[in-house]
Amino acid sequence: MVDIMVEDTITDRDNVLFEAGIKLGALYHQFTGSPVNLRTVESLEAAIAQSISVQPCVENITVSIDRDVLGSKLNDEFGYCELEGRMLNVQIDARYGSAKVHVSMEFNKELDYPLMKIDKID
Amino acid sequence: MVDIMVEDTITDRDNVLFEAGIKLGALYHQFTGSPVNLRTVESLEAAIAQSISVQPCVENITVSIDRDVLGSKLNDEFGYCELEGRMLNVQIDARYGSAKVHVSMEFNKELDYPLMKIDKID
Amino acid sequence: MVDIMVEDTITDRDNVLFEAGIKLGALYHQFTGSPVNLRTVESLEAAIAQSISVQPCVENITVSIDRDVLGSKLNDEFGYCELEGRMLNVQIDARYGSAKVHVSMEFNKELDYPLMKIDKID
Amino acid sequence: MVDIMVEDTITDRDNVLFEAGIKLGALYHQFTGSPVNLRTVESLEAAIAQSISVQPCVENITVSIDRDVLGSKLNDEFGYCELEGRMLNVQIDARYGSAKVHVSMEFNKELDYPLMKIDKID
Numbered sequence: 001m002v003d004i005m006v007e008d009t010i011t012d013r014d015n016v017l018f019e020a021g022i023k024l025g026a027l028y029h030q031f032t033g034s035p036v037n038l039r040t041v042e043s044l045e046a047a048i049a050q051s052i053s054v055q056p057c058v059e060n061i062t063v064s065i066d067r068d069v070l071g072s073k074l075n076d077e078f079g080y081c082e083l084e085g086r087m088l089n090v091q092i093d094a095r096y097g098s099a100k101v102h103v104s105m106e107f108n109k110e111l112d113y114p115l116m117k118i119d120k121i122d
Numbered sequence: 123m124v125d126i127m128v129e130d131t132i133t134d135r136d137n138v139l140f141e142a143g144i145k146l147g148a149l150y151h152q153f154t155g156s157p158v159n160l161r162t163v164e165s166l167e168a169a170i171a172q173s174i175s176v177q178p179c180v181e182n183i184t185v186s187i188d189r190d191v192l193g194s195k196l197n198d199e200f201g202y203c204e205l206e207g208r209m210l211n212v213q214i215d216a217r218y219g220s221a222k223v224h225v226s227m228e229f230n231k232e233l234d235y236p237l238m239k240i241d242k243i244d
Numbered sequence: 245m246v247d248i249m250v251e252d253t254i255t256d257r258d259n260v261l262f263e264a265g266i267k268l269g270a271l272y273h274q275f276t277g278s279p280v281n282l283r284t285v286e287s288l289e290a291a292i293a294q295s296i297s298v299q300p301c302v303e304n305i306t307v308s309i310d311r312d313v314l315g316s317k318l319n320d321e322f323g324y325c326e327l328e329g330r331m332l333n334v335q336i337d338a339r340y341g342s343a344k345v346h347v348s349m350e351f352n353k354e355l356d357y358p359l360m361k362i363d364k365i366d
Numbered sequence: 367m368v369d370i371m372v373e374d375t376i377t378d379r380d381n382v383l384f385e386a387g388i389k390l391g392a393l394y395h396q397f398t399g400s401p402v403n404l405r406t407v408e409s410l411e412a413a414i415a416q417s418i419s420v421q422p423c424v425e426n427i428t429v430s431i432d433r434d435v436l437g438s439k440l441n442d443e444f445g446y447c448e449l450e451g452r453m454l455n456v457q458i459d460a461r462y463g464s465a466k467v468h469v470s471m472e473f474n475k476e477l478d479y480p481l482m483k484i485d486k487i488d
Contacts, residue, residue, distance in 0.1 A: 111321050112319060
């Protein structure tokens, strides 16, 4: 009789998805809440993309903040608002070893939720 | 001749790893930087664990802040410090459909880095 | 003829107001964005109050998260939301030398803004 | 007999110091923890300065991240680090009504602390 221990191997695909998730969670909770208006939004987009780009496994990242949503959230008295998840559109290409994924975050109106999802696995 | 388009299917396993990564990235960038000392560390641990526990796919989470590292980082003049990644030990069980994973974050001395990793996939 | 240099003296009153402002700004931008629901809100309140209490000049702090606003913001699908400024009621007593102040943050409906203000100076 | 109620008046000077404190506390706890390296530091400086500039009472702000400290903190394996208080030099001119102040944050080596202070009151 043989007792076979089947070690569940963790693959590059597993790791790249894990890493891609880390980046989206990090981005969201680091930068939402930042004061922003229409004059400053471009520098915030650039800084977010560059900041997350330095982390492991990130091959490409684009960050876009929805000007329409931003404009609708500006406080009448003070002329600014905070960066919210519903304003963010983020696209990330990540690689780990031989595995590549494209993941994204985009506000989902039906769910009323800034949905993070796996778009494509190579 | 047939041209077969093999659509790469995204599995529960893929999704649970992506979701588990999101949680670790979120936890880290939401809560590091919080003022803390040895009298208040317990409430911070509890709040972090409970906060992340409400997110999708989290079945169990334990958060432990290293008292020795914390003690060594306390400012002499002011008696507190900030929560840093190197103090955090986090264990998360996540589930998506039929897939379960255990992931963790722990400070890795060799890498001098708060390493997030996949420990087990079911 | 005498050239008198009137040095503008910085008083305890000046410093305590500056310090009180720091605490409210810190609290707001450290903790808003935290995932929360009605089961976990109490631990988050406790941790926020304890965290900020360790900082210089804080004599007393109470943090209260509005359950009604929280309840109204819960995502239907996922059962949680993020801590927002409009949910927070914070009261801080700060002291610097001989000067004491009471400052607060509370959502102001007319301004649609989480207003921080000086309530009392001793 | 006269019952004199001496109402303690809150002045523009009081308010401008309170507001200036809020900005430094906000900046610190919003942006420390951001992933950064020497290639991306400039965009982060710009975004921080622009973000805080939209808040009430800010007349001018400069944000400078110390390249030497940053360079010394880069992780050998991963080539980036997190923005820390000890890297930040921030100068803010704030105004409230007729009162103006200059406040700053700079790392104080003796105290081993990112010290925020009032530099000048007009």
